[in-house]
Each structure stands twice: as structure tokens, then as C-alpha cells.
Amino acid sequence: GQNIDxxxxxxxxxxxxxxxxxxxxxxxxxxxxxxxxxxxEAPTFLSYNVLDGLEEKGRFSSFLSRSxxxxxxxxxxxxxxxxxxxxxxxxxxxxxxxxxxxxxSLIVHP
Amino acid sequence: NAGVTQTPxxxxxxxxxxxxxxxxxxxxxxxxxxxxxxxxxxxKLIYYSVGAGITDKGEVPNGYNVSRSTTEDFPLRLExxxxxxxxxxxxxxxxxxxxEKLFFGSGxxxxxx
Numbered sequence: 001g002q003n004i005d006x007x008x009x010x011x012x013x014x015x016x017x018x019x020x021x022x023x024x025x026x027x028x029x030x031x032x033x034x035x036x037x038x039x040x041e042a043p044t045f046l047s048y049n050v051l052d053g054l055e056e057k058g059r060f061s062s063f064l065s066r067s068x069x070x071x072x073x074x075x076x077x078x079x080x081x082x083x084x085x086x087x088x089x090x091x092x093x094x095x096x097x098x099x100x101x102x103x104x105s106l107i108v109h110p
Numbered sequence: 111n112a113g114v115t116q117t118p119x120x121x122x123x124x125x126x127x128x129x130x131x132x133x134x135x136x137x138x139x140x141x142x143x144x145x146x147x148x149x150x151x152x153x154k155l156i157y158y159s160v161g162a163g164i165t166d167k168g169e170v171p172n173g174y175n176v177s178r179s180t181t182e183d184f185p186l187r188l189e190x191x192x193x194x195x196x197x198x199x200x201x202x203x204x205x206x207x208x209x210e211k212l213f214f215g216s217g218x219x220x221x222x223x
Binding site for chain 1 (some may be wrong): 143145154169187198206208209210211212217
């Protein structure tokens with residue numbers, strides 16, 4: 001099976017930078033995804049990593065280290081609208097079926 | 111472009127009742143999934159399908175059934191509703207060609223009382 005770990009909750013200040021970590025244990029790793037989910041809404045795709053390194057997408061970046069089973073999502077210039085849950089998901093094996101972590105609830109305050 | 115459409119958005123069931131959650135996608139995706147989301151628990155996979163006529167169990171299949179008679183539709187059936195099935199249900203799809211993002215429906219909030 002897979003084990004995916006994320007912090008339950010984080011708080012940060014508007015305009016700041018926050019890093020949300022995700023650690024995983026799996027065999028046959030394929031890729032790692034980050035989704036954003038606002039309260040009462042469906043998850044929406046943010047980024048994915050297949051190879052080690054940093055993927056940058058505007059204010060959001062995601063990093064992967066396959067040897068350490070570790071990823072992080074970096075959010076810069078935080079805005080109030082970034083208050084949401086951030087879900088880490090891993091695919092492994094031949095089926096590519098995503099398994100999700102419990103999500104990290106990010107609260108951005110003024 | 112409709113994407114993934116789920117109905118209903120909300121439903122209250124009595125214990126022992128049955129119902130079907132509908133899911134349809136218009137992107138010609140091969141893979142479809144049903145997840146449930148309990149507070150603070152992330153998304154747990156109930157069932158998935160890799161194509162019409164093929165379904166498989168996920169992590170938490172007990173109490174549910176699915177069918178996939180067409181590429182577009184993937185309904186989830188609850189036969190004897192129990193309070194433990196109170197949750198938010200999400201249907202999702204992707205092409206299934208490898209490492210791909212999921213497209214989610216808007217979700218169904220189900221309460222079993």
C-alpha cells in the first residue's frame with residue numbers, strides 16, 4: 001500500500017511565502033500531484049512532478065525528491081484566496097490510480 | 111464544455127434506503143473514479159473503471175456498487191444506506207494514458223439519518 005503524510009493545518013500571513021510538505025512511502029512511484037480544494041468545492045489541479053527537481057507555475061512551485069520520498073508545494077505572495085486545502089496525491093505501479101493524502105488546510109490571514 | 115457532471119448535489123437518505131449517484135463525462139475519458147471525502151480524511155477511492163464494461167474495487171468499496179455500460183457514464187449505487195456512508199462523494203475522470211491529472215465533478219453531499 002501507500003502511506004502519504006501531510007501536516008493537518010498551517011497558517012500564514014498575506015504576502016508571505018509558505019511551504020507545504022508531503023512525504024510518501026510507495027513502491028513503483030510514477031508521479032506526484034498537488035490539488036487545491038476550496039471549502040465546499042471540488043479539488044482542482046495545481047501541478048505534478050515526475051522527475052526530481054522544482055516545477056514552477058507562477059506563484060506556485062512544487063518540488064520532488066524521489067530518493068527521499070518527499071515533495072513540497074511552495075506558495076509565494078500569499079493572497080487571501082489561497083486559503084484552501086492542499087491535497088498531495090501519488091500514483092504508482094502500472095495502474096496509475098492516484099492515492100491522496102489527508103490534505104493540509106491553509107489559513108491565510110491579513 | 112461540461113466536463114464531469116454529478117447529480118444530485120445534495121441528498122438526505124434514511125437508513126436502509128437506496129440511491130444512485132450519477133456521473134457523466136463528455137471528454138471521452140477512459141478512466142473514471144469514485145472517491146469519498148470525510149472531514150479531515152482526504153479522498154478515499156471507492157471504485158474505479160478503466161473503460162466500458164470494466165470496474166474494480168478501490169480502498170473502501172463495501173456498501174457500494176458501480177457499473178460502466180458506456181464510456182460516458184459511471185453511476186455509484188448505495189443499496190442499504192448506513193450512517194457511515196454520510197460523506198461528500200466526488201466522481202473524477204482522466205484519459206488513463208499514464209501520469210495525468212484528474213478532472214473532478216462538483217460533488218454530492220450525502221447524509222444518511
